[in-house]
Amino acid sequence: MFPKNAWYVACTPAEIDEKPLGRTVCGERVVFFRGPEGQAVGLDDWCPHRGAPLSLGRVVEGKLVCGYHGLEMGCEGKAIAMLVSACAASRR
Ligand code: FES
Numbered sequence: 001m002f003p004k005n006a007w008y009v010a011c012t013p014a015e016i017d018e019k020p021l022g023r024t025v026c027g028e029r030v031v032f033f034r035g036p037e038g039q040a041v042g043l044d045d046w047c048p049h050r051g052a053p054l055s056l057g058r059v060v061e062g063k064l065v066c067g068y069h070g071l072e073m074g075c076e077g078k079a080i081a082m083l084v085s086a087c088a089a090s091r092r
Helices: 086-090
Strands: 021-025 028-034 040-044 058-060 063-065 079-081
Touching: none
Parallel strands: none
Antiparallel strands: 021 028, 028 040, 058 063
């Protein structure tokens, strides 16, 4: 158990570069990345689509893109776009 009303060091600013950085803080998986203005962002390291670790994805123009199916997460922790494959689009 960890006190939740305290500050913990998760990483240094220099560790957050062009790739997502996954860390476990107080037993919870967190992913850090740089947003569109270079701000540090921390989100749950869990994709809301199928639960893949977002830290295994990539950062594109300040958005965190899941490496599994391409869900795009914004800095607020909300899904903002999802890739649709040509195969799936042709079934519509
Ligand atoms: S698990 Fe992340 S997009 Fe599907």
